[in-house]
Amino acid sequence: MDTLSYKTISVNKMTAEKEWILIDAEGETLGRLASAVAKMLRGKNKTSFTPHVDCGDNVIVINAEKVQLTGNKLTDKQYVRHTGYPGGQRFTNPFNLFKSKPESVIEKAVKGMLPKNKLGSALYRNLHVVVGPNHKYEAQKPREIKLNSIK
Numbered sequence: 001m002d003t004l005s006y007k008t009i010s011v012n013k014m015t016a017e018k019e020w021i022l023i024d025a026e027g028e029t030l031g032r033l034a035s036a037v038a039k040m041l042r043g044k045n046k047t048s049f050t051p052h053v054d055c056g057d058n059v060i061v062i063n064a065e066k067v068q069l070t071g072n073k074l075t076d077k078q079y080v081r082h083t084g085y086p087g088g089q090r091f092t093n094p095f096n097l098f099k100s101k102p103e104s105v106i107e108k109a110v111k112g113m114l115p116k117n118k119l120g121s122a123l124y125r126n127l128h129v130v131v132g133p134n135h136k137y138e139a140q141k142p143r144e145i146k147l148n149s150i151k
Contacts, residue, residue, distance in 0.1 A: 021144075022062065033067060079091070
């Protein structure tokens with residue numbers, strides 16, 4: 001038996017089969033939506049998953065303003081940022097963030113679930129979050145996925 005014929009084939013940047021996926025966030029819970037999107041961005045839902053390569057799909061999330069947070073997270077959860085100056089720590093909550101920039105709530109949740117390195121930055125660029133049902137990515141012919149159908 002020739003053992004050399006049984007080689008594991010790793011996907012690289014050129015051989016990765018990337019596609020465009022459309023997800024509707026209306027009525028979805030933020031954490032469950034973000035974890036499903038992070039898996040698709042990373043490519044963990046594919047059989048050809050390679051940990052060190054961007055083999056995930058491009059994901060478009062529409063209706064970002066209609067995502068739900070359970071419990072008291074809308075007012076109690078805090079997002080922290082720093083201006084870079086002494087005493088420059090600033091806090092905000094999802095309620096205020098929904099008023100000014102609703103898509104950033106989903107972006108922050110997904111970014112926190114991606115690797116904290118150059119690969120994570122590259123994967124994050126494949127995420128497109130849109131407020132409302134209309135988006136500018138129709139030319140890519142995205143395939144719509146219902147999150148309830150994913151197990």
